[in-house]
Amino acid sequence: MIYAKRIYMRTVQVKRTRQKEIEAAIAASICIVPGCDSPMHGRGCCKKHLNQFNSGIRRRKSDDEKADFEQQMIREGMVLDSYEQRTLRTSNPFEDLAKKAAS
Numbered sequence: 001m002i003y004a005k006r007i008y009m010r011t012v013q014v015k016r017t018r019q020k021e022i023e024a025a026i027a028a029s030i031c032i033v034p035g036c037d038s039p040m041h042g043r044g045c046c047k048k049h050l051n052q053f054n055s056g057i058r059r060r061k062s063d064d065e066k067a068d069f070e071q072q073m074i075r076e077g078m079v080l081d082s083y084e085q086r087t088l089r090t091s092n093p094f095e096d097l098a099k100k101a102a103s
């Protein structure tokens with residue numbers, strides 16, 4: 001059950017309206033939480049917001065509730081999936097150019 005949820009999480013799409021803001025925040029290395037401009041620390045968040053997110057996880061009792069909470073936050077663009085910060089920050093001039101040409 002948990003495993004299935006984890007797999008599903010990988011396909012969660014961030015709300016389109018937040019995607020641009022998130023990319024800009026990542027490029028500037030600041031927190032992706034709206035209205036916050038503290039330096040990015042982990043999962044796309046600053047230290048304070050990452051702590052709040054983690055305490056939100058801890059507060060939920062079952063693994064299902066924890067997974068649902070995490071999934072919702074990723075979908076709302078409040079936190080990045082665990083691999084995403086690194087992926088998005090690794091700049092690749094070839095991919096950048098390809099993206100530019102496609103848009």
Ligand SMILES: [Zn+2]
Nearest residue numbers: 031036046049
């Ligand atoms: Zn923050």
